[in-house]
Amino acid sequence: MFTRSVAVIGAGYVGLTTGACLASLGHRVVCADRDQAKVEQLRLGQVPILEPRLPELVTEGQAAGRLRFVVDAAEAVRDAEVVYLCLPTPMGVGGVADLSAVESVLAQIRHLLPAGCVVVNKSTVPVGTAARTRDLLDRADITVVSNPEFLREGSAVHDFLHPDRIVVGSDQQDAAERVAALYARLGAPAVLTDAASAELVKYAANCFLAMKLSYVNAIAELCERLDANVRDVTEGMGYDRRIGQAFLSPGPGWGGSCLPKDVHALLQVSDGADFEFRLLRATIDTNTRQFQRIVDKIRVAVTGNRQGSLRGVRIGLFGMTFKAGTDDLRDSPALAVAALLRQAGADLAGYDPALVAGREQPELRGITVVNDPMTAADDASALVVLTEWPEFRGLDWARLAGVVARPIVVDTRNLLDPDVAGRAGFCYHGLGTRPHEATATPRPRTELAALVP
Ligand code: UGA
Numbered sequence: 001m002f003t004r005s006v007a008v009i010g011a012g013y014v015g016l017t018t019g020a021c022l023a024s025l026g027h028r029v030v031c032a033d034r035d036q037a038k039v040e041q042l043r044l045g046q047v048p049i050l051e052p053r054l055p056e057l058v059t060e061g062q063a064a065g066r067l068r069f070v071v072d073a074a075e076a077v078r079d080a081e082v083v084y085l086c087l088p089t090p091m092g093v094g095g096v097a098d099l100s101a102v103e104s105v106l107a108q109i110r111h112l113l114p115a116g117c118v119v120v121n122k123s124t125v126p127v128g129t130a131a132r133t134r135d136l137l138d139r140a141d142i143t144v145v146s147n148p149e150f151l152r153e154g155s156a157v158h159d160f161l162h163p164d165r166i167v168v169g170s171d172q173q174d175a176a177e178r179v180a181a182l183y184a185r186l187g188a189p190a191v192l193t194d195a196a197s198a199e200l201v202k203y204a205a206n207c208f209l210a211m212k213l214s215y216v217n218a219i220a221e222l223c224e225r226l227d228a229n230v231r232d233v234t235e236g237m238g239y240d241r242r243i244g245q246a247f248l249s250p251g252p253g254w255g256g257s258c259l260p261k262d263v264h265a266l267l268q269v270s271d272g273a274d275f276e277f278r279l280l281r282a283t284i285d286t287n288t289r290q291f292q293r294i295v296d297k298i299r300v301a302v303t304g305n306r307q308g309s310l311r312g313v314r315i316g317l318f319g320m321t322f323k324a325g326t327d328d329l330r331d332s333p334a335l336a337v338a339a340l341l342r343q344a345g346a347d348l349a350g351y352d353p354a355l356v357a358g359r360e361q362p363e364l365r366g367i368t369v370v371n372d373p374m375t376a377a378d379d380a381s382a383l384v385v386l387t388e389w390p391e392f393r394g395l396d397w398a399r400l401a402g403v404v405a406r407p408i409v410v411d412t413r414n415l416l417d418p419d420v421a422g423r424a425g426f427c428y429h430g431l432g433t434r435p436h437e438a439t440a441t442p443r444p445r446t447e448l449a450a451l452v453p
Contacts, residue, residue, distance in 0.1 A: 007084065121145070311345030
């Protein structure tokens, strides 16, 4: 079997997935992270993020002796043939990606890299970073390669092991081929290109996805105005293979740690290149407007008109993470909606299967986080589904109807079956569909305390 010695610097979402998956493909991997506590946890097989199959791969890799965790980047790179940089590149001032983590690691390892090794930029970095990395390294014997990742949180391991494509960019073709060969067992098409093009692929792809979502959210709004049904419209669109069914679900807006950061970064890059990327700006504006549109929808559902007041109105939020299958709250659209609801004076209780009440999380300020859906629903004048956790569909909606102050549900993910909600006594408001009246009288209201044995 073809194996290489690989160092991965940074054991966050991208680095840990990359390290564990490369080890599962047979490579010898050393993962470095400066966070000592995290490294100790990982050595015990404890993975600090919610990511299916990752704990198993971390344990298996270590047991097989193919995966090691260290604190010191210098130790990790000592015998490496390929060094992956998987470092955070947060959005800095004015939407410019902040590369200080990459710069500081390069300063630390540049003299220690074995002759002839390849440095791979895996994180999403601005176009031109490979060239900059080369300058910072200032080592003629080392090649820099861009190999963007296309991992979704919540299915990162699956995405790594079943990629649609591998993109590798370098000005030295042999180095690009060496990196592409690491993934040979996956059998995915490889796009070998120059470094700038590889870097741009990542932004172009993420921004396209964001644009697709803003588009579908706008179509959903139009459906409401034209009395059409967005479920059928998107199904009809999605069968066109040029469009595809994926990423056609309307929602409260798109978010997470990647899409918002990347659209702003590409806008910045475009400005810098003297190109006015109006389509991208409209994509962002549509998303910002979407948060307010959801609040307006809740306002109309609760008060009957667009000017009604939400002051003192208790609202139960179902879901706070930016999407289902993750515990990540970064740039969560659910929290953007919650912030606007709070500004409007609403009183918020929130339940999310991935969150535990009582943990101090600054993002959740102003929301009373509770550990079960019944408590979130208690005495609420509306329940709002903000994250598409499948388990919300299977809740006992008749029971929930028995503890709310008013049986109104606003489903910003079109997740629930409107008939089930209606039969439980709820008036159902989805996106891009007609409101669905209750078809049964809800249970008489019961004090939640009376239900607790
Ligand atoms: C995104 C991309 O999908 C990955 O390909 C990419 O590798 C990753 O960013 C990255 O740059 O690292 P991720 O941020 O994990 O992945 O999240 P997505 O699954 O793309 O979801 C983004 C947002 O769009 C979420 O708020 C989600 O709820 C929303 N969404 C997604 C919808 O509202 N409707 C949909 O149909 C799909």
